[in-house]
Every structure is written in structure tokens, then in C-alpha cells.
Amino acid sequence: MKNNLSKILNIFIAVIAVIGAFLFVNIFMTDEGDTAALSGSVGSIVTFSTILLYFAVGATLLLSLFSLFTNPENLKKTLLGVAALGVVLVFAYFLADSNAVLDTQGKVLVGGEAGASSNQWVGTGIWYSVCLGLVASLFFVYDLVKGLIKS
CATH class of the missing domain: 1.10.287 (Helix Hairpins)
Structure with a gap:
């Protein structure tokens, strides 16, 4: 076969x-x-x-x-990972703001008015990246320290 x-x-x-x-x-x-x-x-x-x-x-x-x-064991691990990412996304959403987006002259850009949902989601994406970067950095340092202790 x-x-x-x-x-x-x-x-x-x-x-x-x-x-x-x-x-x-x-x-x-x-x-x-x-x-x-x-x-x-x-x-x-x-x-x-x-x-x-x-x-x-x-x-x-x-x-x-x-x-x-x-493979139910992998399904459980995947769902836990997706849930953790969801928690980080919710955290990032609350950190983000929906303030007006200004150009270099201080004028509000088209579609960038205060309270626009696109502003909120762009800010969420930025904060999400920062949060995931911090988590990755912490795991990197943890792994580095763990490797130094074993040596």
C-alpha cells in the first residue's frame, strides 16, 4: 500500500x-x-x-x-496552547487603545478617528507581538540558565 x-x-x-x-x-x-x-x-x-x-x-x-x-493527547496539548494564546490576545486587547491616528502634521488620518475598531485591533496586534516576544524571551533565559546549571 x-x-x-x-x-x-x-x-x-x-x-x-x-x-x-x-x-x-x-x-x-x-x-x-x-x-x-x-x-x-x-x-x-x-x-x-x-x-x-x-x-x-x-x-x-x-x-x-x-x-x-x-491522537487525543496532542489534541489536548493543542487546545491548551490555543487557549493560552487566546488569554494573551485578550490581555493585549485590553492594553491597546483606540486613540486617533495622526500624521506628521498632527492631522487625523482617514479611517484613524478616535474610537475606530481598526485602531483597537492594530494596537492589539502590536501588544500581542510584544507579549509573545516577552514570553519567548523569558523561556529563552530560563533555558539558558537551565543549561548553565546542568553544565
Whole structure:
């Protein structure tokens, strides 16, 4: 079964590579003066790449979820990690403000009025990054001290 799956995946990869190579060569065979044809050939490889990206993301998500649900111990650890990130997000949300966003002349930017929810969420993202950076730094120092003590 595993050998057959490997053969199928190799054939699938070869088909994707041939299609990609054909689309790539098609760009070079298109006349540079014909902008419509050049746009069409570039657009086709961009569309193909986008489809491959969506397929890769979808396969990754599905396989990750399948792995989580087949291993309850990992599911519990993942849910605890997501809950901890949620707590940090709530903490960061309360640290953030929704003050007006000013430009260099002191004028309020369009969409940056005081009380705008986008201001609150941008501030939340900044504080979230700072909080996670602090937590990571603490774990780094802890690991460093732990390694020095063992030596």
C-alpha cells in the first residue's frame, strides 16, 4: 500500500511539474509586443500557482486536523496552547487603545478617528507581538540558565 501511494504521488508530482514547465515555456514563446497574449500566458501560470497554493494549504489543514483527532493527547496539548494564546490576545486587547491616528502634521488620518475598531485591533496586534516576544524571551533565559546549571 505504501509503495503504491509513493508511486501515485510521484506521478502526481511529475504531472504538476510538466504542466508548470509547459506554462513557463509558453511565457517565453509569447511575442513581447502582444501584451494581451503575454498577459494571458502569465495569468495562466499565476492561476495555476494559486490553485497549487490553495491545494497545499487545504491538504496541510486537513492532514493536521486528521492527525489531531486521531491522537487525543496532542489534541489536548493543542487546545491548551490555543487557549493560552487566546488569554494573551485578550490581555493585549485590553492594553491597546483606540486613540486617533495622526500624521506628521498632527492631522487625523482617514479611517484613524478616535474610537475606530481598526485602531483597537492594530494596537492589539502590536501588544500581542510584544507579549509573545516577552514570553519567548523569558523561556529563552530560563533555558539558558537551565543549561548553565546542568553544565
